[in-house]
């Protein structure tokens with residue numbers, strides 16, 4: 001999912017952001033007028049364009065899922081990473097690092113399947129699955145970032161009289177920020193892809209046309225959903241990149 | 249006064265500091281010298297509570313440092329760490345002003361202090377807006393020294409602060425430290441593995457070996473009376489007898505005769521300068537003058553070897 005979402009992003013990275021944004025918005029708003037095109041591609045289909053919800057509605061719902069889950073994941077991931085790299089939580093570091101590494105090999109569909117008995121259908125199990133899944137890359141990136149802080153800078157900061165909190169806010173976090181930012185970017189892109197699966201448990205998302213297309217043998221729906229999701233991933237990835245450059 | 253009282257520190261099986269006691273009076277320029285791994289950095293880092301001793305206590309102006317809040321304590325102690333450790337995401341100016349800002353000095357005071365420090369440590373003002381990675385190792389080390397001095401601390405701990413500097417830069421920073429010490433009477437503890445640097449700067453030399461003090465005293469005491477074979481070997485390469493001539497003025501060895509003609513030397517010049525003048529003038533005798541140019545005595549090469557009777 002991650003590789004699929006990132007490779008077009010990387011290839012199109014030199015496209016100006018606003019051009020990509022325009023293409024994406026055009027896909028969202030002008031999808032109904034592509035009916036003749038899809039009709040020509042799939043002449044047997046009665047309804048060649050997904051109309052149960054507008055693509056704008058789907059995109060908004062999709063973004064809500066992604067934003068909410070990534071925000072919670074960032075909170076948990078960064079918080080946990082900070083805890084296990086402090087004196088008080090040091091003993092949990094090996095355990096947490098191992099969990100983060102192993103957890104990412106666990107398929108998100110399985111997380112979703114496990115969440116349903118607890119949370120029923122709809123947005124709730126989707127959010128839980130997305131949070132669980134995207135916490136791990138943020139956690140891992142934050143730990144890596146804190147480890148990349150030069151020991152001599154940490155040592156000098158303490159030696160010159162920084163408090164532990166001052167050391168964290170003014171030395172460690174700023175130096176780890178590029179790593180943390182990369183982790184957030186990664187997690188967001190993963191979530192944009194993974195959120196489509198939420199539609200299999202009844203959450204509204206850009207996965208809805210894809211899943212309905214699959215079950216009703218309507219390849220046009222699948223293509224439409226996939227195009228908008230990929231463009232969303234590319235646009236967001238490009239936005240992160242632009243922001244990253246602006247911050248440096 | 250800094251007082252280290254029977255302090256020990258063990259890392260695993262290694263006794264890095266072994267029951268060490270040391271007193272450093274206020275205003276002392278104390279140089280800590282010894283072979284690599286003898287515990288110099290460890291001892292230094294115990295004085296600003298970066299390392300807690302296993303046993304023993306360290307007190308500063310009578311107060312046990314273990315009872316003081318560590319960040320407050322450290323803001324009042326300048327510290328140059330051995331690995332320099334500039335903050336890579338801060339400009340040189342921000343790095344230098346680290347402690348003044350921790351102490352919440354007002355903006356104007358910080359700006360004024362920055363100018364003073366830049367002049368004092370001979371930092372090129374063009375570096376101020378650069379980032380540490382844009383400076384060479386020696387240039388970074390100079391900024392490390394500037395940063396340690398910026399908060400105007402009474403006590404300065406320096407861990408091999410000049411190790412990466414070329415000889416001219418090193419000499420000029422050594423001179424700057426001496427000037428700072430002479431003007432402000434700060435207490436400086438200066439780690440080096442270079443005995444020559446230790447003798448040149450220190451008013452008190454502490455020679456460390458395997459976590460213990462091999463000998464401590466003034467440079468003259470160490471040079472004239474090495475306590476054991478270790479000290480003797482350690483100072484051996486510095487031509488100690490010749491070196492001692494540095495610390496003694498001509499006036500202590502001259503004889504009162506004033507009638508012989510010879511090249512002139514001032515009475516407060518060092519015996520080493522006198523010897524150097526004899527060698528360069530190819531003569532065995534010098535006419536000693538006071539600062540007003542009045543003839544006050546005569547120095548012969550024999551007096552350099554043995555002090556004349558009655559002087």
Ligand SMILES: Nc1ncnc2c1ncn2[C@@H]1O[C@H](COP(=O)(O)OP(=O)(O)OP(=O)(O)O)[C@@H](O)[C@H]1O
Pocket residue numbers: 259260262264283284285286287288289290291330441
């Ligand atoms: N944190 C530590 N953990 C384990 N051993 C340590 C630690 N710090 C120092 N040591 C050991 O303690 C001894 C003294 O180290 P220290 O850094 O004080 O030496 P030093 O005199 O400063 O040497 P150098 O001139 O090489 O800087 C060394 O043998 C070193 O290996």
Ligand SMILES: [Mg+2]
Pocket residue numbers: 288289290330407
């Ligand atoms: Mg050392």
